[in-house]
Amino acid sequence: MTFEPEQLGRSTEELAATLKGLRKAAGLSGDRLARRMNISQSKVSRIENGRVRPSLVDVEQYLRGVDAPPEAIDRVMSLARLANTEWRNLRNLRRAGLGTRQAELKALESSSGHLRYFLLSLITGLLATPEYVRASLAHSPADTSKAVAGKLERQQILYDASKRFTFILTEQAVRFPLVGPHAMAVQIDRLASLTHLPNVRLGVIPVGTRTPGLPLNTFTIYDDRMVTAELTTGSIVFRDARDIRAYLDEFDGYEEQALFDEAAREKLREWSSSCRDDL
Numbered sequence: 360m361t362f363e364p365e366q367l368g369r370s371t372e373e374l375a376a377t378l379k380g381l382r383k384a385a386g387l388s389g390d391r392l393a394r395r396m397n398i399s400q401s402k403v404s405r406i407e408n409g410r411v412r413p414s415l416v417d418v419e420q421y422l423r424g425v426d427a428p429p430e431a432i433d434r435v436m437s438l439a440r441l442a443n444t445e446w447r448n449l450r451n452l453r454r455a456g457l458g459t460r461q462a463e464l465k466a467l468e469s470s471s472g473h474l475r476y477f478l479l480s481l482i483t484g485l486l487a488t489p490e491y492v493r494a495s496l497a498h499s500p501a502d503t504s505k506a507v508a509g510k511l512e513r514q515q516i517l518y519d520a521s522k523r524f525t526f527i528l529t530e531q532a533v534r535f536p537l538v539g540p541h542a543m544a545v546q547i548d549r550l551a552s553l554t555h556l557p558n559v560r561l562g563v564i565p566v567g568t569r570t571p572g573l574p575l576n577t578f579t580i581y582d583d584r585m586v587t588a589e590l591t592t593g594s595i596v597f598r599d600a601r602d603i604r605a606y607l608d609e610f611d612g613y614e615e616q617a618l619f620d621e622a623a624r625e626k627l628r629e630w631s632s633s634c635r636d637d638l
Contacts, residue, residue: 370441375409377435378421382407385425395424415439415599445596461509467581468516473523475580475610478532483577484510485517486526486561488549490542517559525560527613529574533563534630544634551627554620562617563626571612580606 382392382403389407393400398420405411406421413421418439422432468474468485476483484492492510496503516522533550536543554561564570577589586597586606597603618626 370438371412372409374413374418374435374438374442375407377431377438378413378418378425379407381422381425381427381431381435385427387425392421392424396420412442412598413439415443415601440599443598444602445598447594447596449591449593461506461513465509465513465516467585468513468522471522471581473525473582475525475607476527477574477578477610477613478526478528479574479577480529480532481535481537481577482528482532482546482550483526485514485524486550486553488542488546490538491546494538494542517553517556520558523558523560525562525610525614527562527564527610527617529564530566530630532577533627534633540634540637544631547627547631547634551624551631554624554627560619561623562614562619563623564613564617565626568616570616572609574613578606578610580610583607 382389387395389403390400393403396403398417402411403421406413406417415436418435422435427435476485481495482491484495487495487510489507489511492507493503496506499506517524528550533547534543538546550561553559579587580603581587583600583603584598586603588595588597588606597606617623
């Protein structure tokens with residue numbers, strides 16, 4: 360099944376209508392199907408009306424419940440996967456406004472218990488100094504003052520003891536010269552200071568470290584319910600449990616190879632000193 364990126368995340372209504380049609384073709388009421396699936400009739404109704412995005416497990420149960428013909432199963436499962444994957448075009452995000460994006464991220468962070476960040480090329484806003492934040496938005500043609508304020512405000516969540524954060528940064532991400540040497544030294548010092556927070560686990564992967572996989576992009580994992588992967592022209596949001604599991608496994612592999620605690624602080628001090636030597 361071929362598709363355009365813009366179709367991702369927009370298949371919920373088509374999926375709902377297709378599932379409802381399969382139930383009716385099987386001669387089943389919503390209540391009877393719910394009993395077969397061992398779920399509530401109201402959930403069946405929400406799935407069929409497109410008010411809830413069913414997981415792939417839900418769809419597999421639904422297809423078994425209606426004894427779907429083999430020729431329908433592949434198409435429906437493809438629709439389900441599209442419905443659980445969303446493409447977020449960078450141009451559209453910019454049109455919506457950088458402030459809106461910060462509000463969305465703040466809501467995601469507030470609703471998550473354990474947040475995992477793999478940072479391949481740059482330092483994320485939660486860890487950034489004000490100067491680094493401003494430099495990261497310097498390419499934007501829009502007024503970035505609200506976005507800068509939003510990024511800095513979001514950093515307060517790091518001090519919420521009910522949250523857990525795991526950050527893994529490559530040496531490239533830590534040392535990329537987004538700002539001048541002095542500002543970079545201050546930024547790296549901030550990373551070292553954050554390693555002392557009891558709910559923050561911050562690790563670094565020096566150049567030359569062997570990793571179990573080949574890092575291709577920055578990504579964030581929100582508990583075990585959602586992953587966002589950053590690309591040059593936008594980001595992809597994954598909600599399929601199998602995709603999330605794949606990213607969790609990848610993250611675990613990087614975590615095993617990263618330096619943490621005093622070993623991380625020692626490496627960060629080395630990199631910070633190197634920046635100051637460049638002054």
